[in-house]
Amino acid sequence: MxxxxxxxxxxxxxxDGAVEESDRRAIEEHLEVCQRCCGExxxxxxxxxxxxxxxxxxxxxxxxxxxxxxxxxx
Amino acid sequence: xxxxxxxxxxxxxxAIASAQLNRLYATARRLVGDEAEDVVQEALxxxxxxxxxxxxxxxxxxxxxxxxxxSCRDRGRARSxxxxxxxxxxxxxxxxxRKIAYEDPxxxxxxxxxxxxxxxxKEDVTEVLLLLPEIYRVPLVLVHMQxxxxxxxxxxxxxxxxxxxxxxxxxxxxxxxxxxxxxxxxDLLKEGVR
Numbered sequence: 304m305x306x307x308x309x310x311x312x313x314x315x316x317x318x319d320g321a322v323e324e325s326d327r328r329a330i331e332e333h334l335e336v337c338q339r340c341c342g343e344x345x346x347x348x349x350x351x352x353x354x355x356x357x358x359x360x361x362x363x364x365x366x367x368x369x370x371x372x373x374x375x376x377x
Numbered sequence: 378x379x380x381x382x383x384x385x386x387x388x389x390x391x392a393i394a395s396a397q398l399n400r401l402y403a404t405a406r407r408l409v410g411d412e413a414e415d416v417v418q419e420a421l422x423x424x425x426x427x428x429x430x431x432x433x434x435x436x437x438x439x440x441x442x443x444x445x446x447x448s449c450r451d452r453g454r455a456r457s458x459x460x461x462x463x464x465x466x467x468x469x470x471x472x473x474x475r476k477i478a479y480e481d482p483x484x485x486x487x488x489x490x491x492x493x494x495x496x497x498x499k500e501d502v503t504e505v506l507l508l509l510p511e512i513y514r515v516p517l518v519l520v521h522m523q524x525x526x527x528x529x530x531x532x533x534x535x536x537x538x539x540x541x542x543x544x545x546x547x548x549x550x551x552x553x554x555x556x557x558x559x560x561x562x563x564d565l566l567k568e569g570v571r
Contacts, residue, residue, distance in 0.1 A: 311472050315549045321527075321542060339475075346474040346490050350553070351521060353494050357502040358522030362402045366414050370398055373418055374391045377425050 305329045310340045314347050390428045393437045394421055400438075400523070401445050407518045408449040410507050416452050420445040443533045446519070450511055465547065473553035482566035496565040497556070505552065505559050513548030516541050521549075 310333045316322050317330050334341055362370075401420065405413035424444050431440055477493050486492045497505075506514050515534065519525040527545065531538040560566050 308470060311475075312469060316542075316546060342478075343472060343474045349491065349494065350473070353497075354502075354517075354521040355524075357497075357499050358403065358407070358518075358524075359399075360403050360406050360499060362399050366402065367398065369414065370402075370417060370421070371395065374394055374421065377387065377391070377421075 304336075305333050307333075307337060307340055310334070310337070311343055314340075314343055315351075318344070318347055318351065386428065389434070390425055393434070394424065394441065397438055397441050401441065404442065404518065404523055405445060405449055407503060407506050407522055408446070408511075408514065409452050410503055412452060416448050417445065419452075420448040423448065439529070439533065446515060446533060450515065468547060468550045468554055471550055471554045473557055476557050480566075482560075483568055485568070493560070493566075496560060501559065501563070501565070505555050508555050508559065509548065509551055513544055513551055516545045517548040517552060520545060 310330050313322055313326060313330060317327060322330065334344065398417070401417050402413055405416045405420075409416050420441070424441050427444075431437060474490060477490050481489065483489055483492050506518065509517070516527075516530050519530045519533070520527060525533070527541050528538060531541045534541065
């Protein structure tokens with residue numbers, strides 16, 4: 304059985320599906336008995352969603368005008 | 378100036394570049410902050426000058442993004458903010474989830490972790506990203522904010538996939554730790570603020 308530290312270290316990679324099969328099984332066995340690490344998984348998912356929702360920033364109208372003019376003048 | 382370019386080529390470049398402006402700007406904002414517009418212009422100029430060498434026009438969006446990311450990296454190296462000191466062992470063990478639970482910054486909250494995230498506006502997220510060393514910031518932004526696959530990032534940066542995965546892993550842990558440090562330093566943990 305892996306420790307909480309071992310599980311936490313690999314959580315993001317686990318959520319990406321980027322861990323070896325044996326590591327995935329070890330993490331899932333740990334999650335079955337560790338409520339705190341289940342909270343970690345939930346929070347890691349929230350943090351990933353948080354990053355996605357903070358990704359796109361509309362190009363401000365004045366910057367769009369300037370960049371479009373820049374392209375036109377090339 | 379694109380020497381010897383035909384009118385059609387110039388129009389083609391403008392059409393491709395115009396369609397990518399939002400994406401280029403959003404990426405640049407996360408990688409260089411307030412200098413985004415300048416870097417996008419710089420990247421467009423470089424792309425325009427080399428457009429004739431791009432034979433697969435279908436690859437133009439990824440090609441443009443690669444030029445932008447390289448421009449951001451050049452700019453970042455030249456004018457970077459003081460990056461956070463990285464103690465990799467400490468970062469590796471850090472858990473933002475546990476830190477929030479242990480420190481309990483909002484004792485009256487019944488959704489402590491979500492409340493913590495909600496204290497961060499887009500400007501705060503940009504500031505946190507700009508505190509990360511560039512080698513961690515770039516893969517984090519491209520994968521988690523711009524939706525690139527890790528393989529695409531490896532190709533775009535010209536590094537092995539294993540390098541991208543390792544930087545992404547550390548970058549995410551470092552992002553968590555930097556969020557906490559930033560929140561402490563900028564009064565985001567005080568009840569009633571924001």
